[in-house]
Amino acid sequence: MNRTLLCLFASLCLATPQHSWGKTPQKFALVIHGGAGSVTRENMSPEKEVLYRTTMEDVLQIGYAILKNGGTSMDAVESTIRIMEDSPLFNAGKGAVFTSVGTNELDASIMDGSTLQAGAVAGVKTVKNPISAARKVMEETWHVLLAGQGADHFAKEAGLEIVDPNYFSTKQRRQEQSEKVKEKHGTVGCVALDTYGNLAAGTSTGGLSNKRWGRIGDSPIIGAGTYANNKTCAVSCTGEGEYFIRGNIAYDVSALMEYRRMPVNRAVQKVIDKLTDHGGTGGLIALDHRGQIAMSFNTPGMYRGYILENGNPEILFFTEE
Numbered sequence: 001m002n003r004t005l006l007c008l009f010a011s012l013c014l015a016t017p018q019h020s021w022g023k024t025p026q027k028f029a030l031v032i033h034g035g036a037g038s039v040t041r042e043n044m045s046p047e048k049e050v051l052y053r054t055t056m057e058d059v060l061q062i063g064y065a066i067l068k069n070g071g072t073s074m075d076a077v078e079s080t081i082r083i084m085e086d087s088p089l090f091n092a093g094k095g096a097v098f099t100s101v102g103t104n105e106l107d108a109s110i111m112d113g114s115t116l117q118a119g120a121v122a123g124v125k126t127v128k129n130p131i132s133a134a135r136k137v138m139e140e141t142w143h144v145l146l147a148g149q150g151a152d153h154f155a156k157e158a159g160l161e162i163v164d165p166n167y168f169s170t171k172q173r174r175q176e177q178s179e180k181v182k183e184k185h186g187t188v189g190c191v192a193l194d195t196y197g198n199l200a201a202g203t204s205t206g207g208l209s210n211k212r213w214g215r216i217g218d219s220p221i222i223g224a225g226t227y228a229n230n231k232t233c234a235v236s237c238t239g240e241g242e243y244f245i246r247g248n249i250a251y252d253v254s255a256l257m258e259y260r261r262m263p264v265n266r267a268v269q270k271v272i273d274k275l276t277d278h279g280g281t282g283g284l285i286a287l288d289h290r291g292q293i294a295m296s297f298n299t300p301g302m303y304r305g306y307i308l309e310n311g312n313p314e315i316l317f318f319t320e321e
């Protein structure tokens with residue numbers, strides 16, 4: 001093989017498929033998701049689309065302001081997820097789905113990619129913003145995961161806002177409950193890179209609709225639903241939690257980047273392919289330390305959006321976008 005051919009061959013081998021977003025290294029970036037599932041044009045009325053778009057744009061703008069003004073990725077992740085928890089549009093905080101016995105049991109986790117510290121709560125029933133409880137677990141205890149009554153009690157002691165268990169209930173979710181809708185997705189998540197080069201990831205959910213009471217999904221499990229490591233990437237997942245737990249989905253993206261030197265978009269695609277092979281459905285968002293974004297799913301759609309240094313929010317819903 002002559003020299004020119006050799007060079008051409010080498011550059012083809014090194015070329016990795018790049019998404020159109022985040023090609024240029026970014027000083028900071030933020031990506032959110034609002035769950036994967038049957039998000040299709042047919043299921044989306046113009047009013048519903050506007051509602052999701054405006055809410056998600058607001059969320060991105062708030063995250064952007066934090067990062068642009070020198071806030072940390074942990075602050076951006078917590079603040080943006082809190083807004084989505086407060087919105088009845090998503091299956092997290094207010095608007096969470098019901099268990100089979102009509103309760104709301106919430107899971108959340110957060111991870112700091114600069115220290116590899118993490119915190120999570122599972123099955124909480126009275127904490128208005130589970131993501132903040134997850135952060136408190138990380139910062140104020142030597143544990144990673146608190147569950148059930150102990151987690152509710154801890155959040156109260158930590159000074160977080162406590163609400164009546166009925167606060168989370170909405171009319172729409174009641175209807176889904178009575179129709180025995182299964183696998184209602186709508187979990188929220190955020191990954192962020194700050195100007196200090198630190199990555200963070202967080203996820204918050206009401207879990208799967210009509211789940212057994214006491215069931216815990218992937219969202220509060222570090223390595224399954226959430227993972228962040230400055231050396232590789234930050235990841236937040238959504239979908240059928242049981243598959244994400246068994247597949248160590250969030251950590252797998254990071255491991256492929258660390259051990260196989262894959263770029264984030266290839267690692268994400270490989271992991272989604274694995275999820276599909278195992279029969280699971282869902283998706284994930286990921287962000288690497290240079291601000292490269294990957295968002296992938298094997299469902300008809302996923303609520304997702306991102307904002308980069310230029311400050312233009314981008315929102316996407318469907319597969320073909």
Ligand code: ASP
Pocket residue numbers: 035036184185186187205206207208216217218219225237238239240241242
């Ligand atoms: N992963 C969540 C769970 O299994 C649900 C979802 O993302 O829609 O609890």
